[in-house]
Amino acid sequence: MKAKIVVMPKKTVLDPQGKTVKNALESMSFKGIKDVRVGKFIEVELAGGNKAALKKKIDKACHDLLSNPVIEEYSFEIR
Amino acid sequence: MKFGIIQFPGSNCDQDVYHALADVLGQPVRYIWHKDTTLGDVDCVVVPGGFAYGDYLRTGAIARFSPAMKAVIDHAKAGGLVIGICNGFQILCEAHLLPGALIRNRGLKFICDHVHVRVETTDSPFTNACKKGQVLRMPIAHGEGSYFAEPKVIEQLKHDDRVLVRYCTKDGKLTDAANVNGSLDNIAGICNEGRNIFGLMPHPERASEELLGSDDGRLIFESILQGAAAYQ
Numbered sequence: 001m002k003a004k005i006v007v008m009p010k011k012t013v014l015d016p017q018g019k020t021v022k023n024a025l026e027s028m029s030f031k032g033i034k035d036v037r038v039g040k041f042i043e044v045e046l047a048g049g050n051k052a053a054l055k056k057k058i059d060k061a062c063h064d065l066l067s068n069p070v071i072e073e074y075s076f077e078i079r
Numbered sequence: 080m081k082f083g084i085i086q087f088p089g090s091n092c093d094q095d096v097y098h099a100l101a102d103v104l105g106q107p108v109r110y111i112w113h114k115d116t117t118l119g120d121v122d123c124v125v126v127p128g129g130f131a132y133g134d135y136l137r138t139g140a141i142a143r144f145s146p147a148m149k150a151v152i153d154h155a156k157a158g159g160l161v162i163g164i165c166n167g168f169q170i171l172c173e174a175h176l177l178p179g180a181l182i183r184n185r186g187l188k189f190i191c192d193h194v195h196v197r198v199e200t201t202d203s204p205f206t207n208a209c210k211k212g213q214v215l216r217m218p219i220a221h222g223e224g225s226y227f228a229e230p231k232v233i234e235q236l237k238h239d240d241r242v243l244v245r246y247c248t249k250d251g252k253l254t255d256a257a258n259v260n261g262s263l264d265n266i267a268g269i270c271n272e273g274r275n276i277f278g279l280m281p282h283p284e285r286a287s288e289e290l291l292g293s294d295d296g297r298l299i300f301e302s303i304l305q306g307a308a309a310y311q
Binding site: 017068070071 | 136137140141144172173178179180182183184185186187225227228229261
């Protein structure tokens with residue numbers, strides 16, 4: 001069982017890394033890019049158990065450690 | 080004033096703080112190891128600069144859960160003095176002892192340079208030895224020092240007079256050019272509601288002796304020595 005977590009900077013936060021990546025893509029002649037934002041992907045391999053309970057635990061882990069809610073938002077799925 | 084300096088794996092400014100406090104200012108100082116569950120007999124805790132836990136995941140994200148930080152949180156909640164410098168400021172924000180967060184410098188480059196900050200208020204245990212509007216020259220050395228908080232948090236900080244220092248020109252003007260990392264509102268350092276916790280990105284311990292190019296930073300420590308009693 002794996003929790004696949006995506007952590008992204010909030011839209012209200014300046015993402016100079018994303019802008020730099022956008023510039024780099026455009027310098028590769030890649031046209032039509034409106035915006036680029038760079039985040040993190042975290043994979044947590046779980047021993048198994050009740051999915052609803054695990055969902056709650058992962059949500060807490062995301063809120064307390066894996067993301068900083070001041071500057072980031074997260075989403076995840078458990079499969 | 081008894082000082083305690085937290086040492087995390089990856090802290091690298093702990094010895095500079097020790098030198099400034101013990102050798103330059105002649106104060107009793109002890110180190111506190113990140114695994115210690117108690118601080119010992121300490122009046123003021125310093126969370127020093129560096130790269131605690133390698134800045135893994137996010138700067139300060141893991142350090143905030145260390146046993147020593149649990150003790151720092153208790154100390155702070157009881158009204159004890161805490162000063163977080165650079166990585167220390169980042170850790171205090173992650174620990175929710177201070178609001179907001181420090182994000183990547185807007186120019187993406189790590190900046191290691193002397194900057195000027197303006198003292199916005201002397202109403203704190205950390206700036207009472209300064210004059211309002213005084214310009215202090217101190218070095219910064221960070222890649223993630225851009226202060227961010229939601230607009231209503233920034234408004235609250237301003238309303239409560241909790242922005243202690245702002246990036247400025249040598250003449251004390253708040254310009255965008257002087258704001259080298261892109262912090263909102265040129266914010267270089269803030270305090271909490273109780274005014275006992277201070278976080279700042281510049282390094283006062285590296286500006287405590289003329290020999291190092293500036294001794295303006297000494298005023299921050301001298302403020303703690305002379306004025307902290309009024310806030311206890």
